[in-house]
Each structure stands twice: as structure tokens, then as C-alpha cells.
Amino acid sequence: MTVLQTGSRWRADVAARVAAGSRFAGLYGTTVADGCRLTAILAVPAGFELVPFTARAEDGLRYPALTPLVPSAFWWERAAADLSGVVPVGHPRPDPLLLHIGDGSPRPQPGRSRTEDGGPTLQQSTPPGPIDVVGRGLFTIAYGPVRSGVAETIEYLVETPGEDIPRVNIRPHFKHRGVAKAFEGRTLDDAALVAERVEGIATIAHATAYAHAVEALTGIRPPRRAALVRVVLAELERIANHLDVAMRLSDAAGLAVATSRFGWHKETVMRLMGRTTGSRFGRGAVVPGGVSSRVGLVSGPSRSPGSLAPAELAAEARRLRERLRGDERTAMRTPSFLDRLRGTGRLDPDHAQQWGAVGPIGRASGVDDDNRWSRPTDAYAELTAGLHPALTTEADTLARLRVRWSEVEVSFVLVERACSVLEALPEEPLQTPVPRSASGTAVGWAEGPQGEVIYVLEAERGRVARCFARTPSLHDLVLFHDVFHGEVLTDFAFIEAGFGLSAAGVAM
Amino acid sequence: MPWATRGLRDRVLTTRWPQHEDAYFDEFPASIAVVAPGDPDALVDAAIAACPTAAIERAPDGAPRLDRGRCILCGRCAALAPETFAWERGSDVSSLARDALVVGEAPETDESLRALRAALNRRVRRLRRSVHIRHVDTGTDGSDEWEVQALANPVYDVHRLGIFFTASPRHADILLLTGIGASGMVEPLRRTLEAMPRPIVVIATGAEAISGGIIGGGYMGGAGVGGLVDVDVWVPGSPATPFAILHGILLALDRLPAPRAPERPR
Numbered sequence: 001m002t003v004l005q006t007g008s009r010w011r012a013d014v015a016a017r018v019a020a021g022s023r024f025a026g027l028y029g030t031t032v033a034d035g036c037r038l039t040a041i042l043a044v045p046a047g048f049e050l051v052p053f054t055a056r057a058e059d060g061l062r063y064p065a066l067t068p069l070v071p072s073a074f075w076w077e078r079a080a081a082d083l084s085g086v087v088p089v090g091h092p093r094p095d096p097l098l099l100h101i102g103d104g105s106p107r108p109q110p111g112r113s114r115t116e117d118g119g120p121t122l123q124q125s126t127p128p129g130p131i132d133v134v135g136r137g138l139f140t141i142a143y144g145p146v147r148s149g150v151a152e153t154i155e156y157l158v159e160t161p162g163e164d165i166p167r168v169n170i171r172p173h174f175k176h177r178g179v180a181k182a183f184e185g186r187t188l189d190d191a192a193l194v195a196e197r198v199e200g201i202a203t204i205a206h207a208t209a210y211a212h213a214v215e216a217l218t219g220i221r222p223p224r225r226a227a228l229v230r231v232v233l234a235e236l237e238r239i240a241n242h243l244d245v246a247m248r249l250s251d252a253a254g255l256a257v258a259t260s261r262f263g264w265h266k267e268t269v270m271r272l273m274g275r276t277t278g279s280r281f282g283r284g285a286v287v288p289g290g291v292s293s294r295v296g297l298v299s300g301p302s303r304s305p306g307s308l309a310p311a312e313l314a315a316e317a318r319r320l321r322e323r324l325r326g327d328e329r330t331a332m333r334t335p336s337f338l339d340r341l342r343g344t345g346r347l348d349p350d351h352a353q354q355w356g357a358v359g360p361i362g363r364a365s366g367v368d369d370d371n372r373w374s375r376p377t378d379a380y381a382e383l384t385a386g387l388h389p390a391l392t393t394e395a396d397t398l399a400r401l402r403v404r405w406s407e408v409e410v411s412f413v414l415v416e417r418a419c420s421v422l423e424a425l426p427e428e429p430l431q432t433p434v435p436r437s438a439s440g441t442a443v444g445w446a447e448g449p450q451g452e453v454i455y456v457l458e459a460e461r462g463r464v465a466r467c468f469a470r471t472p473s474l475h476d477l478v479l480f481h482d483v484f485h486g487e488v489l490t491d492f493a494f495i496e497a498g499f500g501l502s503a504a505g506v507a508m
Numbered sequence: 509m510p511w512a513t514r515g516l517r518d519r520v521l522t523t524r525w526p527q528h529e530d531a532y533f534d535e536f537p538a539s540i541a542v543v544a545p546g547d548p549d550a551l552v553d554a555a556i557a558a559c560p561t562a563a564i565e566r567a568p569d570g571a572p573r574l575d576r577g578r579c580i581l582c583g584r585c586a587a588l589a590p591e592t593f594a595w596e597r598g599s600d601v602s603s604l605a606r607d608a609l610v611v612g613e614a615p616e617t618d619e620s621l622r623a624l625r626a627a628l629n630r631r632v633r634r635l636r637r638s639v640h641i642r643h644v645d646t647g648t649d650g651s652d653e654w655e656v657q658a659l660a661n662p663v664y665d666v667h668r669l670g671i672f673f674t675a676s677p678r679h680a681d682i683l684l685l686t687g688i689g690a691s692g693m694v695e696p697l698r699r700t701l702e703a704m705p706r707p708i709v710v711i712a713t714g715a716e717a718i719s720g721g722i723i724g725g726g727y728m729g730g731a732g733v734g735g736l737v738d739v740d741v742w743v744p745g746s747p748a749t750p751f752a753i754l755h756g757i758l759l760a761l762d763r764l765p766a767p768r769a770p771e772r773p774r
Binding site for chain 2: 100108120121122123124126145146148149150151152153173174175176177178179181182186190193194196197198199200201203244255257258260261263264266267270271274278279280281283284292293294323326327330333334502503504505507
């Protein structure tokens, strides 16, 4: 039996499960002794399922591509080809995505244990971009890799006859950092610090999803106090990220006062996070087994000077909510602002469903999956009573902003509820000790501001053998191709800001 | 015009730093200091072993030294050996010399710093009150960009200091770098530099730009931007806070106020 036949069974299995209602959530390769083990991640009602299959080295790591049957594997198969060297036979566009290196050059091969120290630095060379649309007067504008203004590095190749945008190509590879290999060989504690930096603007979501993977692997539970603190931090992070999107959209519309106001509110949240955790992004706050002892949020005698009590944080959040509410209301009544968002960058709900879009992008196109409700972790199950995930099928940039505003509203309620429970909770340790030498594979997840974050952790005797970070940004940005229907160049900034994704989480 | 009144309702939100003190500038725990005399050796060794980026080592005389250019502020050392490593408040962490980020040994003579200062002064003399900055992300986690962008919000409002971010490198005086210096960014960075008019001042912000932090140094290179360009000012942090970056910019321009006289004991 050839490898393509073995692979066909795996492919048919994955496709059948997706057809039966599981959501395809990602794919990654782990280099093993006789080839590369490909693992498909499927989102099911209670959690996530892993469906593995090994492409053998003796067959040249070839396997039948999943994309023709499951289109949302489109970028994931290219990413796996770049990193692990697998060859998806029948993939409609097997171009490099994360790594532009020569065909025969060595691949990073996540999962292969490091024999020598590091190895040579891979040199990327960027070929001219693809041209998908040809015709009289068509040309390509390269937005990036160095963008105008202060922004993350990414390249959008905008094919245009001058005003409308028939096609956009995306090249994220410039800032590829090699995150997958940065996890490997580290202790379970140290790898949390790497996870925080996969998408730095969603530090808490990544650290929490990673911590959940470690906790699932070792069978420990964080103390209740830690579970509540995680909710507070995650919701603060969500508010900051959604305010960032509001700020960028206002900026694109030229609303200087709105930009300033939302920028100020965001700074307020960053400072609140800083007062709570010692870091404006909550770095080091969430650790496997609980939260760091540096996190304040205690009341009573053991409180260190300058730290926040839960009731104080709740009061600060309430004040911010009041100030923000007026600005939000004014923005959502400013015609020159709404005109730019309404109908812009529409992501068809059926398409979003088929591609399993996550986060505010998915929920604005009717994909009803928010892990805080569908797969609750930490203290969410007890705090979300009576609250509902934001959901609409309007599907344009305005809908994405509306979804974010309702999420901000819910976040404030969750912060309030978590703080009032914390205030009454007797003091207890913030961390459950993590067994030092765990082995095995486990999945962890969290709902970040950009959407669902999934970690698959493969550990050997307390060290990371392979850690796959499924970022919402890489999963959702591919849909950026499909939201231009007669939109013009000046709509681009609105669509990009409305997506609100992180280039770091795409380039990995 | 509802926005006009909204813009006025909270009056001035902007910091008065550097002309006046700012509590947030002074009190933010932006670095770790090595404080003498310290803990028993065993605790210090535990702290050294726990450091995820090998930022701490012992000098030949046995005293611990901490490299703020490698430190990602995880705070483990301060938790394990609190008598030796302590959070230090204050956003004035940037430096003209890479070596000066290593703390814990007798401070160097000011001689070499003075020489660096003088050389930099010659370059920045003409752009004291109107400075244009081009930012390039050479491989960050995205948080550094947030902190650089924050400089334009009304709280920091760098425009009041005549500092602007520019879209074109051809208009730029300062190159502000974030990120590990990944190999894919070497060429875009070179082209950006080439397009900038001389003289150029380069600022590296964040531990990732200085040393690669915990992410850099893998198969994409990325042990910091120091190997790619000549850096004038180093701003440690993970990521560097807006105030720390602003301090670095003003340090480059020699526009920091003279150190304030220490408070007299009461």
C-alpha cells in the first residue's frame, strides 16, 4: 500500500468528521523517527480532538492534501510544508507561506530533538509577489513589509486597476521568528514565557491556554482564587484589544478626537493591568498551576502597599466604563464613521462557517462559538450566568465593531462579578504545584481577544518536545482574501483594522 | 459637533514629563536592580539557574551581574533572592552604551559615556526641536508596537515635544527598531536604512531588539539588532514601556533635564 493510500484514509476520516459537524481548527507537523506526524485539530462540543497520521520519510514526506476536501486547511498545510517539509500532494497553491527558503534547504522540523546547538541561520529570500489578476492597467501595490506609520511587519500585495481591489495576496513571512522551535527543550514553566510572546497583545490568553495544556497533562487544578484572577486579567486584555480596534478604525476615518479618546481609555486599561500584575501586558502573571504571587488582587492583611484590592479594581473598571460609554455612543452615531464601516469587508456567513472563522470575525458572520460559553475553563462557568456571546450575521466591518462593543460590555460585567467573588474569598495559595517530570500530549485553550487560542503540548519528562500554538490570527487572516467585493483602496485600512489580528501570530 | 465637546470634557490628560515629574514615570517597576549585600550564595545560585534568558552571571569576583539587555522581567530572581535582586522603580532605564545595561558591578568611569555622548551630540545637533521617527518591526510579538503607538495618545502626546512618526524613511531622522532582528527582516531593514538621509540615529527598544530575548537566537537568527546596525541608544524592557521609549528618544536627542537634586532629608 502506498503512502498516498494510507494518507487517503486519514484525509477521508478528517473530511468525514468535518462534514459531520466538527470544526477544522488547525494542522501541524511533528518530526518523528520515520517521518512527520501530521495532527489535525478538530473542535467538537466538549473540547478538541486530535487526528494524527504519519507521512513517512521514505515516501518523501508526501501525503494527499486535505485542502481539496477541507478548504480551511489551505494555509495550515502550507505552514506545515514550510516548517516540517511535508509535501501535500494536490494542494491548490503549494507556495511558501511562513518561510521563503530554497526547495532543498533544511527545514526547522519542529519536534526533532536538537542534536547540535541551533544549527545554521536560515536565510529567507523574497521572490517577486504572485500576480493573480491580469488585464489592461492592472498593477500591484505592495503594502509592506515596512508599513506606513507604526505597525507590525507584514506584506499585503494589492492588485488593482487604480481604485477597486480585485485581489489581495498576503505575505507574512518577513517577521517569521521560529516560535515553534523556541518552545522546544524548555521546562514546562519556561515555555509559558515563550507562549506569552507568540501574540504579545494577547499575552494572558496565550499563557492561559498554555497553562491549561500543562494542567490537563499533569491532572492538576489551579486554586479557585487563581481561576478567578485569570478571568479578570483575560477580560481586561480583551477590553484593551477591542479599544485598540476602535482607535484604529477612528484613526482610519480621520476622527482625531475619537482616536484620542479611545487611545486614552486603552492606556487606562494598560495601567490597570500594570497595577494588577506589574506588567502592562500581564507578562508573567499566568503560570502553569495558577497565577504568579506577584499579582495583587488581595484584600486583607497580607496586601502589599500599592497593590489593588479586587473591590478597588472593580471600582476603577466601573469608572472607565462610564467614561467609555459616552464615547462609544457618540462614535456609533457619527455618520461619517458608520458610512465607512457599513457594508465594508463583508465576510459571507456561509463562507465563514465553512472556514471555521473564530473570534469577533467569526461571530460577526454568525459563527456561534465562544469558548467562554462553549468550552468554559477557569471560573467562566460560574460567572457567565445570564450573559450571552455576541453574535450577528451582518458580517461587515460595522458588525465586527458591534460584536466587540458587546464583548466589552460583557467583559466589564465579568470583571465586576469576578472581583466581587474574589473580595469575599478567603486567602489561599495562588498556585498548585506542577509535577516536574510529566510526559504525554495534552490540549489547552482560551478565548483570546482575537478569538480561540489552542495549545497542543507534547512533553517528555517535564520538558517540551513539541508545542503547537494555534493562533486565531493565522486561522482568520486567510479570510482577508475573501472580503473584497468592489471595495476600494481607501477601504483597506478599515478592513484591516476591523480584523484586528496580530501579524506576529501569523508569521509565528 | 459632539466630538468637539467630548474632547474637552476631561481637560488636559497629557503628562508634563520631562519638564515636571510624573508619578507613573517614577513608580513603574521597569527594571531589576542588583542590591548589595545580598542573599546566601545558594539563593543567588538558584536565581541564576531560574533565569530563563541567562541574563544573570557571576563576575570573576563572585558578585552577581544582571544584563538588563537580556532580562525579560519575569521577576523570578526577585522572588527567589529578594535581598540580591529587586524591582527598581523608574522608567529612566535607557542607555547610550550596551555595556551599561549590565548592572551589579562598579559603575564604569563616565569617560567612555562622555565620548559617546559627544559623538552623538554632533549628529543630533541640527534636529533638536523637530524630529521624525521611522519605526521598523524586525520580528516582535506585537506588544512593542502597541507601546510605540501609545506615544501618540493624549497621555504621552510626543507631538508636544516636536517628535513625529513618519511613513517614509526619506523623511526620518531616527530609526526606532523593535524585534529580534529576524533574518527575513535583514533586507527590508537594509533598504529602509539606505533610504534614510544622513546622519541617522538608531534606537533599539525592548530586550528582544537588544539581545533576542527568549524568542531570538533560533534558526531565524534574531539575537538582536545590534549585529545589523550601529545602535546609539538601548532601551531595555519586555516590552519597553512608552515612558522608557520616550526617555530613550530624549536621551538620544540630549533633551533630558538635568538630574533633579536629591530630596533633602527631613
